[in-house]
Amino acid sequence: MLTYNTQLKHLILPEYGRNIHQMVDHCLTIEDRDERTRCANSIIASMAKLFPKIREEEDYQRKLWDHLAIMSDFKLDIDWPFEIPEADHFNSRPDKVPYTAEHIRYRHYGKDVELMIQKAVSMEEGPERDELVLLIANHMKKLLLSVNSDGVEDSKIFKDLAEYSHGALRLDPETVRLHEFKIVAPPSTKKKKKR
Incomplete structure (x- = not known):
């Protein structure tokens, strides 16, 4: 009957192959410590x-040497040329990254637009703030x-901007016109036939 790899022992580091893993298993069975050390050097x-x-x-x-320690499941008793790390060092999970679960009112605008609007609200009134509000509105239209x-109406953008800023940022649809963005189709990946 054939023996399949799926029926054999799991390889801890499969990139080294089954033969290296069998050498490590054999090294673990050697009783003499000096002989084990020589065997480990030949495996390396x-x-x-x-x-x-x-x-x-x-x-x-x-x-x-770290890979050898991992393949031997940290059970190989030899004279290590380097200090080997503990098994817990390799099995520990990294700390969980804390993500903020803040509510985003309109997901298509994203959190960055909300932050930019807050920044514009906190600025003093003047031409710099007006220019920033216009840039934000154009960006919102593009998004x-x-x-x-x-298609998107400018009035929808003005309404959303006023809603986000709690009425602090208002643009007049009579005097302000946003950019007209054109949606460009992606280039075709088909090759043209030769005539």
Whole structure:
């Protein structure tokens, strides 16, 4: 009956292959400590020959010895040339990244637009603030066009801007015109036929 790899022992570091893992398993069964150390050195030499590019790395010997420790499940009792890390060091999970779960009123605008509007509200009235409000409104129109390709009315943008700023930022639809953005179709990936 055939033996399939799925029926064999799981490889901890599969990039080294089954033969290296069998060498490590054999090394664990050797009773003499000096003989085990010599066997481990020969395994390291074989691992380095499998990946000659690893020698270009700065601390490649340490990396190979760490891999040997991992493959032996940290049970190999030899004279290690480097201090091997604890098994917990490799099995520990990183700390969870704390994400803020803030509510975004209109997802198509995103959180950055909300922050820009807050910044514009906190500025003193003047030409710099007016220019920033106009830039924000144009950006909002562009973002809304990305989800609504049928077209966007300027009055919708002005209404949303006033709502976001609680009435502090108002643009007059009679005097202010936003840019007209055109949706450009992506280029075709089909090759043209030769005639």
